[in-house]
Amino acid sequence: MHASGAYNGAMSQPTLAFRNPPDWSKLKVLKWIIPAVLILIMGLTMYYTVPYDSQGVVLRFGAYSTTEEPGLHFKMPFGIDAVEILPVKRQLKLEFGFATQGATNRTQSSGSRVTRDQERSMVTGDLNAALVEWVVQYSIDEPRLFLFKVRAPESTLRDLSEAVMREVIGDRTVDEVITTGRQEIEDLSLARLRELAKEYQLGVRIDQLQLKNVDPPGAVQDSFNEVNKAQQDREKMINIANGEYNKVIPRAKGEAEQTISEAEGYKLKRINEAAGDAAAFQSVLVEYLKAPEVTRKRLYLEAMAEVIPTLANTWIVDHGVTQLLPMVQSSALGGAK
Amino acid sequence: MKILPIVIGIVAVIVLLVLGGALYTVHETETVILTQFGRAVGEPVLEPGLHFKTPFVQDVNRLEKRILEWDGDPSEMPTKDKMYISVDTFARWRISDPKTYFEKLGSERRAMSRLDDIIGSEVRTAVAGHELIEVVRSNKDRELPPNPTAEGTTASVQQKATRGRMALQKDILAAAAPKLTDLGIQLLDIRIKRVNYNQDVARNIYQRMISERQQIAQRFRSEGEGEAARINGRRGRDLLKVESEAYKRVQELQGEADAEASRIYAEAYNQSTEAQDFYGFLKTLDTYRRILGKQTSMILSTDSELFELLERSKK
Numbered sequence: 001m002h003a004s005g006a007y008n009g010a011m012s013q014p015t016l017a018f019r020n021p022p023d024w025s026k027l028k029v030l031k032w033i034i035p036a037v038l039i040l041i042m043g044l045t046m047y048y049t050v051p052y053d054s055q056g057v058v059l060r061f062g063a064y065s066t067t068e069e070p071g072l073h074f075k076m077p078f079g080i081d082a083v084e085i086l087p088v089k090r091q092l093k094l095e096f097g098f099a100t101q102g103a104t105n106r107t108q109s110s111g112s113r114v115t116r117d118q119e120r121s122m123v124t125g126d127l128n129a130a131l132v133e134w135v136v137q138y139s140i141d142e143p144r145l146f147l148f149k150v151r152a153p154e155s156t157l158r159d160l161s162e163a164v165m166r167e168v169i170g171d172r173t174v175d176e177v178i179t180t181g182r183q184e185i186e187d188l189s190l191a192r193l194r195e196l197a198k199e200y201q202l203g204v205r206i207d208q209l210q211l212k213n214v215d216p217p218g219a220v221q222d223s224f225n226e227v228n229k230a231q232q233d234r235e236k237m238i239n240i241a242n243g244e245y246n247k248v249i250p251r252a253k254g255e256a257e258q259t260i261s262e263a264e265g266y267k268l269k270r271i272n273e274a275a276g277d278a279a280a281f282q283s284v285l286v287e288y289l290k291a292p293e294v295t296r297k298r299l300y301l302e303a304m305a306e307v308i309p310t311l312a313n314t315w316i317v318d319h320g321v322t323q324l325l326p327m328v329q330s331s332a333l334g335g336a337k
Numbered sequence: 338m339k340i341l342p343i344v345i346g347i348v349a350v351i352v353l354l355v356l357g358g359a360l361y362t363v364h365e366t367e368t369v370i371l372t373q374f375g376r377a378v379g380e381p382v383l384e385p386g387l388h389f390k391t392p393f394v395q396d397v398n399r400l401e402k403r404i405l406e407w408d409g410d411p412s413e414m415p416t417k418d419k420m421y422i423s424v425d426t427f428a429r430w431r432i433s434d435p436k437t438y439f440e441k442l443g444s445e446r447r448a449m450s451r452l453d454d455i456i457g458s459e460v461r462t463a464v465a466g467h468e469l470i471e472v473v474r475s476n477k478d479r480e481l482p483p484n485p486t487a488e489g490t491t492a493s494v495q496q497k498a499t500r501g502r503m504a505l506q507k508d509i510l511a512a513a514a515p516k517l518t519d520l521g522i523q524l525l526d527i528r529i530k531r532v533n534y535n536q537d538v539a540r541n542i543y544q545r546m547i548s549e550r551q552q553i554a555q556r557f558r559s560e561g562e563g564e565a566a567r568i569n570g571r572r573g574r575d576l577l578k579v580e581s582e583a584y585k586r587v588q589e590l591q592g593e594a595d596a597e598a599s600r601i602y603a604e605a606y607n608q609s610t611e612a613q614d615f616y617g618f619l620k621t622l623d624t625y626r627r628i629l630g631k632q633t634s635m636i637l638s639t640d641s642e643l644f645e646l647l648e649r650s651k652k
Contacts, residue, residue: 062364063385118411118425123473123532125481126495128546129539148365150429151403159408159427163528167475170502170532173482173495174546200429201404219543223550230554234561241568249575256583263587267594274598278605281616288615296618303622304643313634316644 045077053089057143058082067143086143091207094158096120096165097133098212107154121217122166128174129220133212136161136193138204145203153202160200161209164192174216178224182211358392363399368435370398381435398439404431404525405445407452413535414461418468421538425531426460426509428452430517430524438521451520456527459513463505471505472532474498502529 049072050056056068058075059082068083075081092105097120099109110116120131138157140146146153168189172181190209197206216224288295308314362385363369369382373395382388383402390397411425430452432438442448464472477498506527514524534542606616629635639647 059365059385061385061387062362062367063387064365118531118533121531121533123422123534125474125479127469127473127542128549129534129542149403151366151401151405155408156406156429159406159528159530162530163427166529166531167502170473170475171479171481176482216546217539217543219540220546220550223547223554227550227554227557230557230561234557234564237558237561237565238568241565241572245568245572245575248572249579252576252579256579259583260586260590263590263594267590267597270594270598271601274601278601281605281612281619284619285612285615289611292611292615299619299622300642303625307625307629308635310630311633311635312631315634315636316647317636317638319638319640 042077045075045079047072047074048083048085049073050085051087054085054087055143057084057086057147059084064144064148084143084147086140086146088140088143091137091139094136094138094154094161095133096135096158096162097131119162122169122177124169124174124177125171126173129217130169130174130177131213131215131217132165132169132177133214134161134165134189135208135210135212136206137208137210138197138206140203141205142203145201147203149201149203153204156200157197157202157204160196161189161193164189164196167192178214178216182214186211355392359389360387361390361397362387366401366403368400368402368432370400370435370439371395372398377436377439400432400435400439401445402432404429407449407456408530409453409457409460411531411533412457412461414464416464416469416472417466420469421535422464422469422472423531423533423535424460424464424472424529426456426527427530428456428524428527430522432521433518433523434521436521437519441520448520448522452517452522455513455516456509456524459509460527460529462512463509467500467505468496470496470498471500472502472529475502477501477504505529 050070052070058065093108095109120133122132124130168185194206365385370377407428409426411423413423415421481495510527517524
């Protein structure tokens with residue numbers, strides 16, 4: 001996959017076998033062995049296969065000759081033709097700050113932990129720090145550029161991607177980086193990386209750039225969690241207060257309506273009673289006016305008949321009696337007569 | 338008769354050796370400089386493919402034609418505001434003048450070491466002449482949003498960059514490139530790959546971040562408390578409002594009821610002097626009914642209306 005074949009330009013040095021002393025009795029066999037070996041070597045070096053997802057770039061004496069599509073192909077033997085196979089249809093991946101375990105392509109992430117730690121630690125625009133992990137997906141777009149224009153295009157792309165990510169992070173606050181600005185950071189760094197990959201003539205097409213874990217540095221992680229917790233606490237306090245409000249106010253409103261309704265009832269009752277009383281009085285009055293004296297007397301006597309039997313004591317005294325007191329006393333002592 | 342094949346064999350070997358010495362290939366990615374006894378001869382060969390040279394006396398020296406990478410080691414340096422940071426840069430370069438390059442440097446290893454020296458020192462100079470913020474910010478025109486969660490805390494204090502990283506990189510390139518053209522090297526660009534705080538600075542930064550976060554957390558809590566207090570206050574107010582409005586309405590209704598009842602009564606009882614008189618009479622009787630009972634003793638005179646008959650019959 002790599003351009004290591006580039007240095008094989010001078011490989012066509014024939015190796016000649018010297019045999020001494022010449023043993024003429026075996027010459028007949030030798031005559032056949034040498035061409036046979038040559039034919040075998042030619043046969044083994046004259047074909048190659050381009051896999052379904054790749055293209056083969058053929059170099060003749062080191063100079064570009066053709067680009068071949070997938071399939072079985074023939075070439076000139078003895079290193080006259082050299083073939084570079086590039087997986088142009090495969091999506092390649094670069095990981096920054098982390099490494100997928102068991103990845104088939106070992107160059108997609110940095111080998112050592114220390115390097116990965118350095119890759120992801122960044123300084124933000126408000127001079128805070130953040131840990132950013134991301135992935136770049138790309139594919140080889142122009143095999144000739146990829147092979148012949150830039151040495152080590154893959155590691156150049158790595159370097160570029162790191163520089164671009166830091167440009168973008170360096171213009172953002174730690175809060176933007178960690179919470180609100182993810183999409184914007186992805187979009188911006190993707191656009192910028194595309195631009196630079198083109199400018200650098202890497203021969204690759206950048207397909208995607210995705211942020212993975214974005215965290216505050218380990219030492220401050222707790223305090224960031226604390227902020228989240230405080231935010232939840234705030235919501236909780238507000239919710240509790242709202243709950244308390246909702247528990248009290250609707251009930252008070254209901255109760256208020258109840259007392260108002262009762263007062264309305266009272267009003268109706270008062271008015272109806274008054275009207276009733278007035279009507280009753282009116283009826284009685286009409287009759288009274290027809291015979292005032294008699295009615296008056298009757299009513300008086302009826303009332304007396306009701307009242308007097310309920311009294312504790314009743315004395316009937318002649319109108320001539322002037323000294324009432326002794327009589328009342330004797331009755332209190334000896335009972336009434 | 339048997340000498341002929343041997344002669345043919347020897348001639349063939351000689352021809353092969355001469356051809357082998359005279360032919361060489363140039364790869365797509367290479368430039369070749371031919372040397373004769375160590376000294377360069379002729380123009381550099383740029384065209385890839387098969388080429389001829391004088392056998393035995395000329396040697397092939399292969400140089401890279403591609404754009405090459407230079408990746409510096411991260412190195413610690415102070416900024417103008419005395420912050421110690423570790424800066425990791427990379428550059429791209431190419432051999433622009435193969436002959437000069439070959440004569441003055443010869444090998445890529447030596448070229449790299451010159452690049453280390455020259456770029457390294459220019460980076461140092463540029464960083465030392467600028468404050469940290471200039472190294473960190475790339476686009477100085479982008480206004481950082483105020484920290485949404487940290488309003489009113491020291492976290493919202495943000496420094497402004499006047500030049501930015503892009504300008505710095507241009508400076509470094511402009512300063513380093515001329516020093517390399519003499520060596521046949523064209524420096525294409527320099528970029529800052531990583532900037533990190535050194536450990537002591539990082540510790541301070543972390544302390545600051547922690548205290549900022551604590552302030553923000555504190556702010557959230559006090560916001561929560563404030564908001565809760567506001568809601569509780571509203572609850573108290575609304576409760577009193579609802580209750581007092583109800584009281585007011587109740588009083589109004591009762592007043593209306595009493596007024597209306599009084600009006601009705603007055604209308605009935607006040608319609609004529611007879612009515613007034615009669616009402617007084619009825620009410621008096623009612624009052625008797627109410628106030629006279631078990632606790633009452635009554636002395637009635639035979640003069641009274643009720644018992645006048647007693648008197649009369651005695652006579």
